[in-house]
Structure formats: structure tokens, C-alpha cells
Amino acid sequence: MSSPIRKVVIAGGGTAGWMSAALLKKVLPHLEIELVESADIGTIGVGEATIPPIQTFNQFLGLDEKTFLRETNGTIKLAISFENWRVPGESYLHTFGAPGATLGFCGFQHFWLRAKKAGLQQSLWDFDLNYLSCQAGKFNKIQTENPVYSMGYAYHFDSSLYGQFLRRLAEQSGVKRTEGTIAHIAQNAQTGFIEALQLSDGRQLKGDLFIDCTGMRGLLLQQALGVGYEDWSHWLCADSALAVPSQRHDTTLPYTRSIARQTGWQWRIPLTHRNGNGLVYSSQYLSDDNAHDMLMGNLETEALDTPRTIRFKTGRAEQQWAKNVVGIGLSSGFLEPLESTSIHLIQSGIVRLLKLFPKDDILASSQALYNRDSKEEFETIRDFIILHYYQNERTDSDFWQDMRRLALPHRLEQKIAAFKDSATIFNEANDIFRDASWVQVMMGQGITPASYHPSADAYSDEAILALMQKIYHAKQQPIEQMLSHDEFLARFTAAS
Template sequence: MPTPIKKVVIAGGGTAGWMTAALLKKVLGSSVSIELVESEQIGIVGVGEATIPPIQTFNRFLGIDEKAFLRETHGTIKLAIKFENWRIPGESYFHTFGAPGTTMGFCSFHHYWLKARAAGLAQSFWDFDLNYLACEQGRFNKINTQNPLYDMPYAYHFDSALYGQFLRRFAEQLGVTRTEGMIEHVQQDNQSGFITGLQFTDGRQINGDLFIDCTGLRGLLIRQALGVDYEDWSHWLPADSAQAVPSERFEQTLPYTRSIAHDCGWQWRIPLTHRNGNGIVYSSRFTADEHATQTLMGNLDSKALDTPRTIRFNTGRTEQQWCKNVVAIGLSSGFLEPLESTSIHLIQSGIIRLMKMFPNHGISPTMVDMYNAESKDEFETIRDFIILHYRVNERDDSDFWRAMREMAIPDRLAQKIEAFKETAAIFNEQNDIFRDASWVQVMMGQGLFPADHHAAVNAMDTSTLLSAMQQIHQAKQQPLSSLLDHDEFIQRYTSA
């Protein structure tokens, strides 16, 4: 007989735990008791400082004031990621949150741009992207218009530890109970294997009906207690190490993340209002820790505030992210390197998926299967998008980059690359968070230019097409004069 869910226990705090606690309490109210267990003796990974635009939806649903959020997390605006040296050293491109151009007909804008380029169009694909134009000028402002031509989607950079603390205060005000304690033993029902309670080192015990595993890479409940296997993707994404170090705030706060490829891997630079976040991701199979440290510390924009902290990981996913009465959220559900800032988004989507399928009157195997199928699909599409960056490279300066270019890749990604190379076609899966414009920007940014475009473009004669392109380009320039220097925007906005 299914047990009605009256109490949810969240094991682990940090960003994952407190995002989960806040949303569950906001949605379920007093109908379900929410208790979060964490220990101040256990550190958090805490390097997820860059996000993608859906974080705005999450914050808005909770009723979080954006100005207060930015102030308390030392947040800044993120319009894009700038990829430097990824195709070849010395070359760069942007993956923005915008969609270059505008709707012109049956097919996507990039098909029209490809025909115009062949006819002599001087502007790059990115010159039709307002996010890119703002990034190049280091500017931002909120544009008060409903015209999709001037849409400028954005996300945030913020201190993830401060975001967790911010959400803790918010969640506790809603009625979430926080319990301090170190989990020593996970109790399970002898017949069903369901988890019934968590026992602390001091003998205290907490019981619940549904358990959320936010214990990070340990996977204390989902993997250690329930024994769910982990699907290893290191044959596609061999990076297994990262080093992170904060540095002093750079003199200009850029409205984008920087991803800088080096011979051993890639380096992130994330601008906050009080410091910069920096790190390097690499594979220990190809690079010694000492070389990675030298590369990181030798390529900082500003003075380091600490010594680098090393993080070990294994790229992949927990095969069942919902097993019995445990749902894994955050790093316990899997790990994908933060190349496209998807870590916090996967927390968010996991919680929202749980809310859609919440087991009010008991856990349904059908809902569990649907949850796991959607989670698997989402993880795999993000995985493929990350592999794309590595596979389509022309670097010849290290064994690492040569190996990434020559490795076998998932069939679905191979088909997607070939379809784009042949006809500029992009086919998206239902749970792919990256839409056409994202795939196009990375493929063309890495040097893939299609041999053909969609036939529908030929319905427009060349002179009409070039004229339309110039009009769109001019229109994209118009809002730039209303934008503020990014630092000035943050200062004005958060002090209002």
C-alpha cells in the first residue's frame, strides 16, 4: 500500500539543498513538512558561479527581489560565454543567450545569413545578435519593449555559497526546518529497501517519507545506501580534475563568462562585484596537477586571494536519479563539467521535474520511470553539447586536444554534426535546453560552415535578402545607445 508523502527530508545543504527546500515549501506549503539536514563540518564544492537564463524563472516564482538577490550574492549580469582558443589559439567566438537576427520565414535565420554571406554580406553572424553587441561594449540595461528583435536574455554570475545562504534564510522564513548534524547511518525498510530514517553521530534520528539526496559527489543516499550504479562518461569527457581560486575584482566587470582553452584543458573567469572566480578543468591522464596549477596561476587577470583548491570528479550520471523513495538532486545525480554553466540549471530542472510528478498519495513506479527517462535525456543532450566543443577543434599543440578531436562520439551527436555540415539543419530533442541558436553559434564558432542551406531561402532573391539583412543589422544597433556600462548598471540598479 503506497504511503502518502507527509514529510520530505533533504540530506545536504548548499545550493542544491536550499534551492530544493525553498521551491518545495513554496509549492507545497503546509501540506508537507520539509526538513533539511546539513553539517557545517562538511564543505561544499561551491564553484558554480555562472548560470543560464532559466534561473530568473526560478527566482521570480519564489518571489525573490532581483535587486536584493544581486546585492547579497555579489551578482553580476551574464549575457554570454566567450570561448577563446577553442578552435585554434588566438581565435574566439561567443555563445550568447540571444538568437541572432529575427524570424524571416519558414526556416531559421542562420539559413538566410548563409546565403547572404555567399553573396558578399560583410557582417558576421554575431553582428546580428544584440547580446553579442552589448558584450563587445561591456554594457547592459533592461530594455522596456515587447519587440522580440530587441530581446536580450540574461542570466547571472554570483557567489554560489552566498546564494545558498540567501535561500536558506528565505526557506526558513517559509517554514523549512533546518537540523544540524552529521549523518552516520541510513536506515532502510528490510522488505522494500525504502529509506525510513537518518541517524546522526550523536544518536538522534530523523524519519521521513521521501528523501532528497543533496549530498554532492558522495551520493550518500542514492549510491551508497541504495547502491544505484553510476554511468561513466569519461571516455567522451576525460577531464576529471579542476582547480579553483578566487582573485581580486578586475577593474572592469565584463557581462559574460570567459572560457579560455589552454594546452591542458580550459580555464574559467567569472566576474563578481567583490572578486573574480577562476578555475581550470583538465584531465589527469594528460596533465600533471603542477602544470595545471602553473597554467591557472599564470593566466589570472588579477591578484590571487588564496591558493588553488583541487576538485576531483568523474563525468557521468547516476543511472536512476529517482530510486525507491530517494531523489538525487545536484551533484549526487551526476556531474558534467561547467563548460556551459549547466550545474545549477540541472538542480533547478530536477526540482521542477519532481514538482510535476510529486507523489501526493504514494510513490508511483510510472512517475519514477518518467522522471528517470526525462532526466536521462536531459543529461545526455547537455553531455553531447559539451562534447561538441571538444570534438570540433583544430588545435595541434597537445596530445589532449588531438585525442579529443579523434575520439569516437555518441551516434546522436555525430548525426547532428553531419546534418549541419551538409544542409545547416539543426534537430533538437524535446529535453534539450540548448535551442537552434546555441548549436549554430558553437558549430560555426568552432569552424563548421555548412555546404548548403534550406531551400526555402531561395524564394527570396539576393538583392531583397541583402537589403533585409542590412535593415536587421541597423535595427540591432538602435538599443545600444540606451545601454549603460555594466558596472554602472549594477551600481545604479542595486542601490535603487
């Protein structure tokens, strides 16, 4: 007998809970959706940087970009600056753009390598509009269909304000919010499916499908259903972070800074009202006291609070959809925020659920597809993060030298080998980082390919150099007309 899915209960608020509630109600307005959260239970709330697909999420919800930036104290993010990662004193940008232009059967890096052989002096990044904009501290929306001037961007924003913004939207759409603490989880004795959440005051919230947004506790997925956790700390050993806000700079950078320290790395995220700062580290290599001193000693502006400690274990739930529970956000797994993927994983998790959403009974085939794709997505992000650590040449601490000795996941080992040999990048369907991202990090971390695709040899030295100069000058053209980042934000978000 079929059991129609009529009510979804979301356990936990924060960014994960309210993103889930808002999108579910938008796509499936006939569903009854109830979210339970407690003001007494805090959220991690440091996910202040995003990647470009957040634009698609916001647009689908009908959010006005100007209002969104104003309400969340948001800024534009064009890239991440990786400083000291290969060696101290050196930096590179992983941008949301793509260097160069589409020239044929293979990526731009092959033609750039051919031009280097012919005497080209410019770096790969000199052909990237995002990079040039970051260097100039500028931004503007470019109204053109010409892909040469495409400039992908994301946002920095206050995640707690974003959650509140989405809460207002979701409640206006009919989502019911219940204040309360979950005290007991009622399960069906035969199937193990969750039937209701019992609150500490005795109220019961019954549902057909449950979304676990309880963070690292994994109250439903891991604690109630007993889903195991795949530990990746042998690859990514960081298990702690300190986070602290500080006063904003006079000039707002249009990118995130990721600064490698002697042990671990520090983030700096510019918002319109403050900076977000933090230090990610491993307790095997650095004590909490020393981590505190390292973070506070490297703030460029005055701290606005005392640092708070976050503990975590890198990895993923072995099933991210089990029985009638789907883990969204930190209940489904944790990857350190090096590439700003936390909020994206919330987005992709709920979008994946909506694509496979059950009409009646929960189907094993849909669960299998969901878990397969989630697994691959988590693993490809994990591998991208490992690449930054592994491909270093630092000699100043045991930490960085130990990172070079990691036994790599096989797929990452293949990726590095293919790029070293022939500048080739291959990607999986669920890899959120496309070719340009892998190229920039591979080269930024010091990998110089030994060869390139033979199609690049169709150009003579003179022809390839002339083509590169044409692209280079084209990339330079929009910069002069752009506004400073701060001026853009002031004009764009001005109340009408």
C-alpha cells in the same frame, strides 16, 4: 494501503539543498520539510555562472532581482566567450540571444548563408544584440515586446551566498534546518526504502521521501541504495579542477570567459567583489603541479587564496529517482562547468520532481518518466559539451588531437552531419540548448554548412542584402542608449 507523503527529508545543504527546500515549500506548503547539513562538511561551491532559466526559478520564489544581485554579489551574464577552442588566438561568443530575426519556416542562419552567397560581409554574430552588448561592455533592460530586441541573460553570483540567501527564505517559510552528520541510514528490510537518517549524536530523522543533496558522495542514492554510475570519461576525460578567487577587474565584463589552454580550459567569472577562476583538466595529460602553475600563471589579478582541488568523474547516476530517494545536484551526476549547467540541473531536477510529486504512494510510472527525462537532459548537455572538444583544429598538444579522435555518441554525430550538410538543427524535447546555441557553437568551432534551406532562395541578391542591412541597423539602435555594465549594476542594485 496508501502511504501519504507528509514529510520530506533533504540530506545536505549548499546550493542544491536550499534550492530544493525553498521550491518544495513554496509549491507544497503543507509538507513538513527538514534539511540536515553539517558545517564540518564542505560544499563544492564554485558554480558561479548560470543560464537564463534561473530567472524563472527566482521569480517563482518571489525573489526581488535587485536584492538578489546585491545579496549574492551578482553580475549580469549575456554570453560565454570561447577563446582558443578552435585554434589558438581565435574566439567566438555563445550568447543567450538569437542572431537575426524570425523570417519564416527555417532558422535565421539559412537566410544569413544565402546573404553571404550574395556578398554579405557581416558575421552571424553582428546580428545578435547580446554579442553587440558584450562587445560594448554594456547592458540595460529593454522594455519592448519586439522580439528583435529580445536579450536573454543570466547571472554570475557567489553560490555560497545564494545558498545562504535561499536558506533564510526557506526557514522563514517553515523549513526546519538540523545541524548534524549522517552516521547511518535505516532502510526497510522488505522494500529497501529509506526510513530514517541517524545522526552521529543518535537523533533520527524519519521521512517519507528523501532528497539526496550530499554531492559526489551520493550518500543515499548511490551508497545506501546501490544505484550504479554511468561513466562518461571516455568522452569527457577531464577529472580534476583547481579553483581560486582573485581580485576583481576595474571593469566588469557581462560574460564568462572560457579560455582553452594547451591542456584543458580555464574559466574567469566576474563578480562585484572578486573574480572566480579555475582550470579544468585531465590527470592523464597534466600533472597537478603543472595545472597549478598553468592556472596561477594565467591569472590577470592577484589571487585571494590558495587554489583548491576538486576531483570528479563525468557521468550520471543510472537512476536519479530510486525507491523513495531523488538525487538532486552532484549526487545525480556531474558535467563539467563548460556551459554553466550545474545550477540549472539542480533547478530542473527539483522542478521535474514537483511535476511528478506523489500524492500518496510513490508510483513506478512517475519514477520511470522522471528517470527518462533526466537521462535525456543529461545526455544532450553531455553532447553539447563534447562538441566543443571534438570540433577543434588545434595541433599543439596530444590532448586536443585526441579530442578529435573521439567516437561520438550517435545523436551528436547526426547533429553535426545535418548541420554540415544543410545548416539544419534538430533538438530533443529535453535539450536545454535551443537552435541558436547549437548554431553559434557549430559555427564558432569552424563548421561551415555546405547548403541552406531552399526557402531562403525566394529572395533575390538585392532583396536579401537589403533585409540583412535592415536587421543589422535595428540591432545596433539600442546599444548607444545602454549603460555600462558596472553603471547598470550600481544604479539597479542601489538600496531604495
